Amino acid sequence: EPEVTQTPSHQVTQMGQEVILRCVPISNHLYFYWYRQILGQKVEFLVSFYNNEISEKSEIFDDQFSVERPDGSNFTLKIRSTKLEDSAMYFCASSDWVAGTGELFFGEGSRLTVL
Amino acid sequence: DAKTTQPTSMDCAEGRAANLPCNHSTISGNEYVYWYRQIHSQGPQYIIHGLKNNETNEMASLIITEDRKSSTLILPHATLRDTAVYYCIALGWYGGFKTIFGAGTRLFVKA
Numbered sequence A: 001e002p003e004v005t006q007t008p009s010h011q012v013t014q015m016g017q018e019v020i021l022r023c024v025p026i027s028n029h030l031y032f033y034w035y036r037q038i039l040g041q042k043v044e045f046l047v048s049f050y051n052n053e054i055s056e057k058s059e060i061f062d063d064q065f066s067v068e069r070p071d072g073s074n075f076t077l078k079i080r081s082t083k084l085e086d087s088a089m090y091f092c093a094s095s096d097w098v099a100g101t102g103e104l105f106f107g108e109g110s111r112l113t114v115l
Numbered sequence B: 001d002a003k004t005t006q007p008t009s010m011d012c013a014e015g016r017a018a019n020l021p022c023n024h025s026t027i028s029g030n031e032y033v034y035w036y037r038q039i040h041s042q043g044p045q046y047i048i049h050g051l052k053n054n055e056t057n058e059m060a061s062l063i064i065t066e067d068r069k070s071s072t073l074i075l076p077h078a079t080l081r082d083t084a085v086y087y088c089i090a091l092g093w094y095g096g097f098k099t100i101f102g103a104g105t106r107l108f109v110k111a
Helices: none
Strands: A005-007 A010-013 A019-024 A031-037 A044-050 A053-057 A065-068 A075-079 A088-095 A110-114 B009-013 B018-023 B031-038 B045-050 B061-064 B070-075 B084-092 B105-110
Touching: A005 A088, A010 A019, A019 A031, A019 A088, A019 A110, A044 A065, A044 A075, A075 A088, B009 B018, B018 B031, B018 B084, B018 B105, B031 B061, B045 B061, B045 B070, B070 B084
Parallel strands: A010 A110, B009 B105
Antiparallel strands: A005 A019, A019 A075, A031 A044, A031 A088, A044 A053, A065 A075, A088 A110, B018 B070, B031 B045, B031 B084, B061 B070, B084 B105
16 A cells, blocks of 8 residues: 655754655655644644645744655655754655545654754 | 534443544535544544545444534444544645644543
8 A cells, every 4th residue: 555654763953953854755646745743732734735836834834944845756844943842743644636535644754853 | 624623532442332523513515524543653544534425434434414513433343453542624625735633532442
């Protein structure tokens, strides 16, 4: 069964460093998303991406964050100048709103720890 | 997208049906009801969705009231592995780019 894959599974970084989280969405999906979940809290929407541009973004997704689809398979989330409060689980998801009915398929997540 | 209301937590005995309610009294005619679950800290998993007819798949059944103001997710024979947080989301096509998760219902399946 096709699945969304994310790397790394866990990354530890120093405050102020830049981090890139990588995702390979399901191959025929056209809509991509990033969510985050701070430990013990709910899953929060960050950004959606379609046709090589951001479709929607939340208030959390400020200038510190950026997304990119550098090639035909990868979808990345870049976090610049990381802060302690960026420590969270980051989930990538993809969906097919054309042939499918919009359900999201999530990866297993990348745990980011900022020290 | 319409707001949904779910109980904070529920218990269910292993092997019995788990019935998880969701209220969405302000749902509009073109909004679907989606259910996801999150087991521990894994990525959320899609379960089922429906518009107005009851739906069933290999994981669960979804019962939507005739007025569409509420729905129930049914896990027919709950197992310990069904212990998770279950999310009910009302979503229209226009909201398709932004699925918003609430607090959900924490289901504990007990042996």
